Amino acid sequence: xxxxxxxxxxxxxxxxxxxxxxxxxxxxxxxxxxxxxxxxxxxxxxxxxxxxxxxxxxxxxxxxxxxxxxxxxxxxxxxxxxxxxxxxxxxxxxxxxxxxxxxxxxxxxxxxxxxxxxxxxxxxxxxxxxxxxxxxxxxxxxxxxxxxxxxxxxxxxxxxxxxxxxxxxxxxxxxxxxxxxxxxxxxxxxxxxxxxxxxxxxxxxxxxxxxxxxxxxxxxxxxxxxxxxxxxxxxxxxxxxxxxxxxxxxxxxxxxxxxxxxxxxxxxxxxxxxxxxxxxxxxxxxxxxxxxxxxxxxxx
Amino acid sequence: xxxxxxxxxxxxxxxxxxxxxxxxxxxxxxxxxxxxxxxxxxxxxxxxxxxxxxxxxxxxxxxxxxxxxxxxxxxxxxxxxxxxxxxxxxxxxxxxxxxxxxxxxxxxxxxxxxxxxxxxxxxxxxxxxxxxxxxxxxxxxxxxxxxxxxxxxxxxxxxxxxxxxxxxxxxxxxxxxxxxxxxxxxxxxxxxxxxxxxxxxxxxxxxxxxxxxxxxxxxxxxxxxxxxxxxxxxxxxxxxxxxxxxxxxxxxxxxxxxxxxxxxxxxxxxxxxxxxxxxxxxxxxxxxxxxxxxxxxxxx
Numbered sequence: 001x002x003x004x005x006x007x008x009x010x011x012x013x014x015x016x017x018x019x020x021x022x023x024x025x026x027x028x029x030x031x032x033x034x035x036x037x038x039x040x041x042x043x044x045x046x047x048x049x050x051x052x053x054x055x056x057x058x059x060x061x062x063x064x065x066x067x068x069x070x071x072x073x074x075x076x077x078x079x080x081x082x083x084x085x086x087x088x089x090x091x092x093x094x095x096x097x098x099x100x101x102x103x104x105x106x107x108x109x110x111x112x113x114x115x116x117x118x119x120x121x122x123x124x125x126x127x128x129x130x131x132x133x134x135x136x137x138x139x140x141x142x143x144x145x146x147x148x149x150x151x152x153x154x155x156x157x158x159x160x161x162x163x164x165x166x167x168x169x170x171x172x173x174x175x176x177x178x179x180x181x182x183x184x185x186x187x188x189x190x191x192x193x194x195x196x197x198x199x200x201x202x203x204x205x206x207x208x209x210x211x212x213x214x215x216x217x218x219x220x221x222x223x224x225x226x227x228x229x230x231x232x233x234x235x236x237x238x239x240x241x242x243x244x245x246x247x248x249x250x251x252x253x254x255x256x257x258x259x260x261x262x263x264x265x266x267x268x269x270x271x272x273x274x275x276x277x278x279x280x281x282x283x284x285x286x287x288x289x290x291x292x293x294x295x296x297x298x299x300x
Numbered sequence: 301x302x303x304x305x306x307x308x309x310x311x312x313x314x315x316x317x318x319x320x321x322x323x324x325x326x327x328x329x330x331x332x333x334x335x336x337x338x339x340x341x342x343x344x345x346x347x348x349x350x351x352x353x354x355x356x357x358x359x360x361x362x363x364x365x366x367x368x369x370x371x372x373x374x375x376x377x378x379x380x381x382x383x384x385x386x387x388x389x390x391x392x393x394x395x396x397x398x399x400x401x402x403x404x405x406x407x408x409x410x411x412x413x414x415x416x417x418x419x420x421x422x423x424x425x426x427x428x429x430x431x432x433x434x435x436x437x438x439x440x441x442x443x444x445x446x447x448x449x450x451x452x453x454x455x456x457x458x459x460x461x462x463x464x465x466x467x468x469x470x471x472x473x474x475x476x477x478x479x480x481x482x483x484x485x486x487x488x489x490x491x492x493x494x495x496x497x498x499x500x501x502x503x504x505x506x507x508x509x510x511x512x513x514x515x516x517x518x519x520x521x522x523x524x525x526x527x528x529x530x531x532x533x534x535x536x537x538x539x540x541x542x543x544x545x546x547x548x549x550x551x552x553x554x555x556x557x558x559x560x561x562x563x564x565x566x567x568x569x570x571x572x573x574x575x576x577x578x579x580x581x582x583x584x585x586x587x588x589x590x591x592x593x594x595x596x597x598x599x600x
Contacts, residue, residue, distance in 0.1 A: 119443045131541065135435065142543025143419045153537040157456065157529060166571070229457060237453040237537050241431065243442025271466070 025071035029081050042086060047094030047298030051103035051290045052078065053128065055146050058297075061097045064146075067164045068128045068177060096297035101130030102139050102148055103293025104250060104283070109134060110296060112284035113248045121238045121278070123150060123231065124251035128163070128178075129171040135242065151175065155233040173230035176253045179223050180204045186219050193219035209256045228261050232268035239278040250283025325371035329381050342386060347394030347598030351403035351590045352378065353428065355446050358597075361397045364446075367464045368428045368477060396597035401430030402439050402448055403593025404550060404583065409434055410596060412584035413548045421538045421578070423450060423531065424551035428463070428478075429471040435542065451475065455533040473530035476553045479523050480504045486519050493519035509556045528561050532568035539569075539578040550583025 032050060036042065054066025061079025066072035079095045086093070098106075105122040108114040114122070114134055122132040131150025133140035140147040151171035152164055159168030163177065172178045180195075183204060187196040194212035195204050212220035235247050249262065262280060269277040283289060332350060336342065354366025361379025366372035379395045386393070398406075405422040408414040414422070414434055422432040431450025433440035440447040451471035452464055459468030463477065472478045480495075483504060487496040494512035495504050512520035535547050549562065562580060569577040583589060 133541070135440065140435065140542065143545060144543055147541070147543040149540050149543075153540050154533050155457070157533050233454050233457050234537075237534075238541055240449050240453050241433070241447070241538055241541075242440065243444055243447040243449075245443060 025076045042089045049096045049294035049297035051098050051100040051294035053100050056099040057145050058098050094298045098297050100290045101132045104289040105132035106296050107289040107293035113281050119244050120246040121244050122248045125253040126251040128175040153234050155230045170230050170234045174227040195220050206256045228264035232265045236272045245278050247278045248281050248283050325376045342389045349396045349594035349597035351398050351400040351594035353400050356399040357445050358398050394598045398597050400590045401432045404589040405432035406596050407589040407593035413581050419544050420546040421544050422548045425553040426551045428475040453534055455530045470530050470534045474527040495520055506556045528564035532565045536572045545578050547578045548581050548583050
């Protein structure tokens with residue numbers, strides 16, 4: 001990606017939505033390199049920006065931990081590993097690493113749903129749940145670069161186990177992976193559901209979700225309602241604590257949950273009290289927001 | 301208070317701890333004026349800073365709503381009302397209004413537990429529960445000035461009613477007023493407790509709390525444990541979302557809950573996951589932090 005003209009050509013291959021869970025760190029690095037080659041290599045390129053799910057330390061170029069990516073349960077010095085395998089890279093090639101939802105927010109702020117805004121929460125619904133904060137016109141990074149980990153805030157103390165080992169986290173109620181686990185658990189417990197009956201042993205795809213929700217499947221509707229409650233709690237907490245008048249919802253799973261989900265979140269937020277409910281808005285840039293934001297990390 | 305040499309002489313008369321609930325807006329304004337007179341009036345004074353509980357709009361000088369102060373359930377243009385009654389005020393006298401816990405945080409940042417820190421959450425436990433955020437070295441105000449309303453984040457969805465009309469808010473589990481209501485409710489339901497037996501019809505004072513907790517009173521211990529859980533949830537949410545490595549706990553009710561409360565909060569935070577548990581630290585400036593912070597609002 002030429003830094004001066006951010007031009008993402010592929011969906012971010014490290015997106016948590018993209019079946020990353022079947023890959024190891026090495027496989028992901030190989031994919032990054034294949035993408036670089038497919039985009040024409042590094043000749044004439046100023047920099048390469050990479051956005052990854054999970055806890056990211058941008059200053060060291062390390063993915064500290066990414067629960068939803070196999071091989072990323074320990075720190076992975078991603079930028080260094082990529083740089084070593086970049087042959088013929090021009091002198092001074094800049095590499096930058098950031099969190100995927102922070103990148104999404106950066107892109108939406110530059111040319112999307114956050115353009116001209118100064119204060120907002122971004123919620124990205126995918127395999128997991130990510131967040132980003134726009135505060136006083138800047139993406140909040142935090143002293144360790146870990147700000148925005150909305151997926152791992154507690155929404156139900158002592159509640160459902162989360163993939164990270166915690167309990168009651170937002171991601172356990174809203175992430176696509178957690179909802180699949182929960183649907184299968186209810187099915188095993190004797191509740192009939194199209195989610196499992198249509199998917200069989202395969203992943204519960206977006207189209208299976210669409211069909212189950214469209215048919216009024218009780219388990220699917222329950223899971224969507226519980227997801228809306230969890231999002232309303234987490235969004236309400238953040239907007240109350242930070243005085244945030246705006247929430248942007250994005251990520252690949254958001255359209256699957258659809259308008260009824262959003263309406264329910266808005267309904268539950270309406271009696272939030274305090275400074276009042278934040279406005280909900282959909283992300284504008286779609287699947288490529290993360291890649292655009294990654295490019296912006298190295299754009300001057 | 302002379303702005304150049306902040307010199308608070310009385311406990312902040314608008315403190316939510318100070319039985320403000322027996323007062324009306326007019327009574328509080330009269331108290332503010334009595335304090336000004338007792339401090340020597342406005343001659344030679346550069347400015348007067350006032351810190352109030354509740355939602356405060358500093359730019360208009362209005363207390364938008366303060367649940368724990370009678371007469372403040374509607375907006376009160378506090379600065380204008382005070383200014384009108386200041387006779388012989390020097391030309392150019394500056395008046396400033398801020399939230400009490402933001403003022404406390406400002407003071408602790410200038411010369412207390414937050415000196416030299418850049419990122420922290422402040423939790424103030426009193427009649428209610430307040431919060432303040434130090435982000436990148438600055439107190440977070442938010443676009444409407446309402447940031448820091450930690451007392452009204454949801455910690456138990458659908459849980460105990462809060463004085464503000466919401467449910468499951470932190471303040472309903474930790475505020476002194478809410479705990480008194482809850483202790484009396486349990487007593488009416490047949491649970492014996494020293495909290496009510498010692499206090500009778502009077503307020504459950506700090507010394508009654510001390511005696512009940514010291515005697516191992518089951519209701520008092522339960523309420524303290526539930527308070528610690530609620531604080532751990534709220535603090536964990538904020539530190540996960542914002543990447544906050546430090547939490548400062550202050551307010552008049554904190555010493556009453558004491559070290560066992562703090563140890564329990566730390567225990568529950570220890571398995572928070574993510575970037576790890578924040579460090580807990582006690583506020584350093586005591587009861588006058590709010591007044592010092594109010595003075596700093598007008599100090600150049």
